[in-house]
Amino acid sequence: MDIPTNLKYTKSHEWVRLEDDGTATIGITRHAQELLGDMVFVEIPQVGRKLKQREECAVVESVKAAADVYAPISGEVIAINPELESAPEKVNEDAFSAWLFKLKPTNAADLDGLLDAAGYQKVLESEAH
Amino acid sequence: MLKTTPLNQTHRDMNAKMVDFGGWDMPLHYGSQLDEHHKVRSDAGMFDVSHMLAVDIKGETARAFLRQLFANNVDKLTQPGKALYSCMLNPQGGVIDDLIVYFLTESWFRVVVNAGTADKDMAWMQARRDELAPGLEITPRRDLAMIAVQGPNARTKVWQVIAGSQAVTESLKLFHAATFNEYFIARTGYTGEDGFEIILPATGAADFWNALHAAGVAPAGLGARDTLRLEAGMNLYGQDMDETTNPLESGLAWTVDLKSERDFIGKQALLQIPVKQQLIGLLLLDRGVLRSHQKVIARHDDKETAGEITSGGFSPTLNQSIALARLPSQVSAGDEVQVVVRDKMLRAKVVKYPFVRNGKSLI
Structure with missing residues (x-):
């Protein structure tokens, strides 16, 4: 599976893109959407909410199940993807561009603990066994 | 394996x-x-x-045996090829399985049972056969x-x-x-x-x-x-009913024949158990997805009562979440209830099901 090398990852299948302005864009990985199947509802945290790293902050619901999304890093929610309310299937179509929300990070050290593409690939391989 | x-x-x-x-x-x-x-x-x-398992029941006593074994009445089957949906009950009135029985000839009926209950059903049918109709052949058709x-x-x-x-x-x-x-x-x-x-x-x-x-x-x-x-508002065994619930509180009263003289396993229990619950439909008014086991809170006569979703999900035809729920008998279609979804209370409307038939919304 192609795992973009410009993103960072968590073991719980979120991706993080660090933007030039210092903010972070967050979504769920292609593997996560594949496990869940057709997406029918996405619940995203409100703008202004302050999240702690690994806090449950969003829910993605597919025809099959509901899954929690965890904040990959601490920060304040500064934007949510308005498309997903009416078109949650965007997550199935292209998980790596259908972002859920953007954070202003509050703890730079959080970023160091994220996985790179190779590290995330290993997580997927270990889950497959 | x-x-x-x-x-x-x-x-x-x-x-x-x-x-x-x-x-x-x-x-x-x-x-x-x-x-x-x-x-x-x-x-x-x-x-x-x-x-799913097809089971052939062959012998001269087939009809008499099934008359006692099933809650619906196989005497409704008069024309060869006719099918009947029925529950098979335990003596307490609980549902062992739901099934379809086909009448092929007076000495050959075919029953189709659920996959997860097939072994249990075979054991139950064979044990009842030994008591009620020894000599009847019951053959699983794998x-x-x-x-x-x-x-x-x-x-x-x-x-x-x-x-x-x-x-x-x-x-x-x-x-x-x-x-x-x-x-x-x-x-x-x-x-x-x-x-x-x-x-x-x-x-x-x-x-x-x-x-x-x-x-x-x-x-x-x-x-x-x-x-x-x-x-389509069709029950799923193991979710909407099982051995701890009876057909009368599972939306299946129409499949149980309590009026005729016929006795069948579970009948006495059904005649005695007070029916306090019903299976009824829910249509989610807020955004989200209803799932089985979510708690439902209803209000009537200033009192709060609780029920549970037995089957819930997203309806692709209605583009909205729907559910079957077991709720107190006092709740009726048109009422608004609340469903506990994670940390939230979502509003749902009580509706009669089916929700969809032949491609069209009935809601």
Whole structure:
């Protein structure tokens, strides 16, 4: 599976893109959407909410199940993807561009603990066994 | 080690996502559960239901035995090929399984039971046979496969594939079956659409499946089967009813014959148990998805009562979440109730089901 090398990852299948302005864009990985199947509802945290790293902050619901999304890093929610309310299937179509929300990070050290593409690939391989 | 149907390799060849379904290795979907759902509502889809078990009951005492064994009355079956939906109850009135029974001849009935309960059902039927009808043959038919072809164009596609079958099955009414060559063709289903459920020798299953596919019938997995049956308001054993619930509180009173003189296992219990709950539909008014086991809170006469969702999900046809819920009998259609979804209380409207029939919303 192609795992973009410009993103960072968590073991719980979120991706993080660090933007030039210092903010972070967050979504769920292609593997996560594949496990869940057709997406029918996405619940995203409100703008202004302050999240702690690994806090449950969003829910993605597919025809099959509901899954929690965890904040990959601490920060304040500064934007949510308005498309997903009416078109949650965007997550199935292209998980790596259908972002859920953007954070202003509050703890730079959080970023160091994220996985790179190779590290995330290993997580997927270990889950497959 | 998971059990497999005769179509297991065929599913894998079609890139199905396979899942463990009660010990069976079954297709969940072949790419998109939603697409499969819509295909069945608008055209034709097919399901491998060979994990379900056909059981042949043969002998002169067959009808008399089934009269006692099932809550519905097999005396309603007078015409060969006619089918009847029924529950099989324990003496406490709890549901051992729900099933379809076909009347073929006075000495041959065929029963189709759920996959997850098949072993338990066989043991129960054989034990009751030993008491009530020794000598009756009860034979599980694992040599047979079952394929459900469902949708507005399903019957036409089947006729294209099984040359000559149209003449024999075109006049079949709902819940009737006919035999044509090696095919047992029933006008039944679990989707709320027209179509056939076809029982055939396991050895011919893959060729038949591939021929249907070539005729334009879309393979559909257990995922779509579940959203289709939920929209159609059809009970799922193990979720909407089981051995701890009775048919009267499971939306199945219409399948229980309490009026005739006939005695059947579970009848005395059903006559005595006060019915305080009902199975009824919910339509979610807020955004979200209803799921089984979520708590439902209803208010009537200034009192709060609680119930539970037994089956919930997203309705692709209505583009809204729906559910079957077991609620106190005082709740009625039109009421608004609240459902506890994670840390939130969502509003839902109580409705009569089915939600969808023959491609159209009934809500």
